[in-house]
Amino acid sequence: MVRALIKIITLVLCVSTLFACSTTPKHEPTKSTKLNLIAIEANAETAYRSGQLELAEGLYRQLLSEKRNYAPAWFRLGNIYTRTNRLDAAVTAYQNCINSDSEHAKAWHNLAIARVRQATDILIEAQNHLVVDTSAKSRMDQLFLELMRIQSSKTTDTTVASND
Numbered sequence: 001m002v003r004a005l006i007k008i009i010t011l012v013l014c015v016s017t018l019f020a021c022s023t024t025p026k027h028e029p030t031k032s033t034k035l036n037l038i039a040i041e042a043n044a045e046t047a048y049r050s051g052q053l054e055l056a057e058g059l060y061r062q063l064l065s066e067k068r069n070y071a072p073a074w075f076r077l078g079n080i081y082t083r084t085n086r087l088d089a090a091v092t093a094y095q096n097c098i099n100s101d102s103e104h105a106k107a108w109h110n111l112a113i114a115r116v117r118q119a120t121d122i123l124i125e126a127q128n129h130l131v132v133d134t135s136a137k138s139r140m141d142q143l144f145l146e147l148m149r150i151q152s153s154k155t156t157d158t159t160v161a162s163n164d
Contacts, residue, residue, distance in 0.1 A: 037063060037066055040059055041063055041072075044060045044063060044073070044076070045076075047059060048060075048080070053080045053083060053084060056080060057077065060073045060076050061077070069096075069099075069100040071097045071098075071100040071104055072097075074094070074096040074097035075094070075104065075106065075107050077089075077093040078090045078091075079160055079162050081093055082113070082114055082160050083160065087114050087117055087118050087121070090114045091111060094107045094108075094110055094111035095111065106161035110161055113159075116147060116151065117151075119147060120148070123147065126140055127140075
């Protein structure tokens with residue numbers, strides 16, 4: 001009898017806990033939180049435009065901790081990472097931007113530039129590991145020269161797009 005009572009009480013507690021969790025209101029940002037996010041973004045943009053990239057990075061990351069899918073912040077982070085030669089982080093940031101806004105043309109453009117720079121860095125690293133007189137090294141040298149030509153071409157815009 002006591003065991004049956006314990007089972008019933010346990011069942012009631014479990015059901016009531018589950019019901020309470022499903023009816024708990026979602027966290028809605030308050031007006032002051034929204035104003036704070038606007039201030040953070042404004043400060044981040046000011047820091048970014050004045051070249052204070054470390055400060056801007058911290059502020060954009062803070063903004064993204066509250067607005068995870070905010071494409072403009074991901075885009076700016078990508079630009080910061082590209083300018084500070086953190087290309088893996090730049091690629092991730094641009095991809096997050098594109099995941100949030102697949103029509104963000106400048107993010108697509110900058111992602112391609114970051115990938116070309118990564119490819120160039122890989123070819124430079126390969127130079128330190130390959131035997132000099134091989135066909136593989138010759139092909140990599142040719143590819144490296146092509147990538148360098150593309151990146152320095154005046155007809156191809158290989159600069160990071162930053163206006164948005």
